Amino acid sequence: MAQEVYMDVPAVQKIASNFGKFGQTLKRIAKGLETAIMVLKATAFVGMIGNLAVASYLERIKPRVEKLAEDMIELQHDVNAAVKHYQTGDLSGSARFRS
Numbered sequence: 384m385a386q387e388v389y390m391d392v393p394a395v396q397k398i399a400s401n402f403g404k405f406g407q408t409l410k411r412i413a414k415g416l417e418t419a420i421m422v423l424k425a426t427a428f429v430g431m432i433g434n435l436a437v438a439s440y441l442e443r444i445k446p447r448v449e450k451l452a453e454d455m456i457e458l459q460h461d462v463n464a465a466v467k468h469y470q471t472g473d474l475s476g477s478a479r480f481r482s
Contacts (some may be wrong), residue, residue, distance in 0.1 A: 384440050388469070392466055392470065393473075396462075396463070396466055397417060398462060399463045399466070402456070402458045402459040402462065403459035404457070405455045406451075406452045406453070406454075406456035406458075406459060407452075409449075409452035409455060409457075409468050410452045412448055413448045413449045415447045415450060416441050416448065416478075417445065419438075419441055420442055420445070423435065423438035423441070424438045450459030
């Protein structure tokens, strides 16, 4: 017997939208981290050495936040493409989500 796939299109589109919003939020967080890093480095330059350690810590976090933002936006595009392929009957769109 053939398998049939059903999708609640509006719900899946909402999921994709949420991935995009989360990705944009993470991008703003990364920009905030960059600003905090610059301020902490500047204050470390004028004598607050502890701030340099905090800046170093934030510099390690920032690339991970940026990568997560990129992944969320990519996932948004992938889910939107899967919805489009589902609506048009194109089975190639499901390849991204198969193991």
